[in-house]
Amino acid sequence: MTTAPPVSSYSIDSWTTDDVRPPERVEYWMSVVSAATRYRVDPTCSPGTFRGRLLRIGTVAYTLGRASADCAQGHRTTAMASQDPHDSRTLLWTIRGQLLVSQDGQEFRVGPGEAFLASSDSPFEAKLDHADIALLTIPRAEMENRLRPSARRSAPRMLDINRGLGRVLAGMLGELFAQRAHLSAAEFDAVCDRLVDLLCMLAVGDDRPDTEGGLVEVEAMVRRYVREHATDPGLTGATMARALGWSLRQVQLALQQAGTTPRELIREERLALVHQRLRSPVHIVIGELAQRSGFSSNSVLSTAFRQRYGMSPREFRAHYLLGAMRRDGADPSAYCLIAEGATG
Numbered sequence: 001m002t003t004a005p006p007v008s009s010y011s012i013d014s015w016t017t018d019d020v021r022p023p024e025r026v027e028y029w030m031s032v033v034s035a036a037t038r039y040r041v042d043p044t045c046s047p048g049t050f051r052g053r054l055l056r057i058g059t060v061a062y063t064l065g066r067a068s069a070d071c072a073q074g075h076r077t078t079a080m081a082s083q084d085p086h087d088s089r090t091l092l093w094t095i096r097g098q099l100l101v102s103q104d105g106q107e108f109r110v111g112p113g114e115a116f117l118a119s120s121d122s123p124f125e126a127k128l129d130h131a132d133i134a135l136l137t138i139p140r141a142e143m144e145n146r147l148r149p150s151a152r153r154s155a156p157r158m159l160d161i162n163r164g165l166g167r168v169l170a171g172m173l174g175e176l177f178a179q180r181a182h183l184s185a186a187e188f189d190a191v192c193d194r195l196v197d198l199l200c201m202l203a204v205g206d207d208r209p210d211t212e213g214g215l216v217e218v219e220a221m222v223r224r225y226v227r228e229h230a231t232d233p234g235l236t237g238a239t240m241a242r243a244l245g246w247s248l249r250q251v252q253l254a255l256q257q258a259g260t261t262p263r264e265l266i267r268e269e270r271l272a273l274v275h276q277r278l279r280s281p282v283h284i285v286i287g288e289l290a291q292r293s294g295f296s297s298n299s300v301l302s303t304a305f306r307q308r309y310g311m312s313p314r315e316f317r318a319h320y321l322l323g324a325m326r327r328d329g330a331d332p333s334a335y336c337l338i339a340e341g342a343t344g
Contacts, residue, residue: 102124117199233291
C-alpha cells in the first residue's frame with residue numbers, strides 16, 4: 001500500500017486483499033475502503049474466499065478510483081454525506097460484471113459499458129457482483145455551472161458509454177488511469193475538467209455546456225486557482241484576477257452568477273481544508289492549523305468554522321475522535337485523554 005501525501009497534493013494509493021491472510025480480508029477491506037471512499041463497504045460472500053482491489057487517484061478537487069470485488073455492498077447514509085465538506089456527484093462506470101444501484105427509491109442495473117451518475121446528498125446503495133468498476137467523484141458545482149437549470153433537472157442518471165461521445169469519455173478515463181504516474185496535480189485536474197465537459201454534453205444529448213459569454217469558463221478557472229492556492233494568506237479576489245489575467249470585475253461577475261463571491265469562495269475552500277485535516281490522525285495545534293490553511297489568526301478560523309459547522313474546531317475534533325473510537329469499539333473512558341489532546 002502506498003502512503004497518502006498531504007491533502008493539497010496529488011496522491012496515488014492502492015489496496016488489495018491479496019496482501020492479507022484470508023480470515024482477515026473482510027475486516028481489512030471494510031476499514032480501508034470505507035476510509036478511502038467515504039462509503040460504508042461490506043463484503044457479502046464468504047470471508048475466506050473474498051478478494052478485492054482498490055486504486056485511488058486524487059487531488060483536493062477530483063478523485064478517480066477503480067474497484068473490483070467478488071461480492072460487496074456499499075452505502076452512503078445522510079449522516080455520511082453531512083460530514084463531507086464538498087458536495088459532489090459520483091460517476092460509476094461498470095467495466096466488468098454487474099452493479100446494482102439504489103437511490104431515491106429507484107433501482108438501476110448498471111452493466112458493462114454503462115454508467116450511473118449518483119448524487120452525494122441523498123442515501124445511496126450499490127451492490128457489486130464479481131464486478132470491476134471505475135468511480136469519478138466530481139464537485140457538484142463543476143457540473144451544475146456547465147449546465148442550464150433545465151438540463152440539471154432533466155439530465156439522466158443512466159448513461160451509455162459504449163458508443164459515440166460516451167466511448168470517448170470511457171477512453172479518456174482509461175488513459176487517465178494508465179498515465180497516472182506521469183501527471184501533476186494541475187494536469188490531473190485539467191483532464192478531469194475536460195471529462196466533466198464531455199459528461200455534461202453526454203448527459204444532455206446534443207446540447208452543450210452553457211458558457212454565457214465565457215463566465216462559466218472564468219468561474220471554473222477561478223475555482224481551480226482557489227483550490228490550488230487556498231493556503232496562501234495573501235489570496236484575494238484581486239490577486240487571483242491578476243494571476244489569471246482577468247479583471248476583478250470579470251471574476252466577481254462569474255462568481256456572482258454562481259451565487260458566491262471571491263471572499264466567500266476562498267473562505268469555504270479554507271474551511272473545507274480545515275474540516276478534513278481535523279479528521280486526520282495526525283495531531284495539529286489549532287493555531288498552527290489556522291496558519292497552514294490561510295487564516296490570519298486562530299480567532300478568525302474559530303469564528304468562521306463555528307458559523308459554517310456549528311461548533312469550534314476543537315469541539316469538532318473532540319466530537320469526531322469520540323465517534324471514531326465508538327465505531328472502532330475502543331474504550332470510551334479514553335475519551336477524556338483524547339479530549340485533552342484535542343484542546344491543543
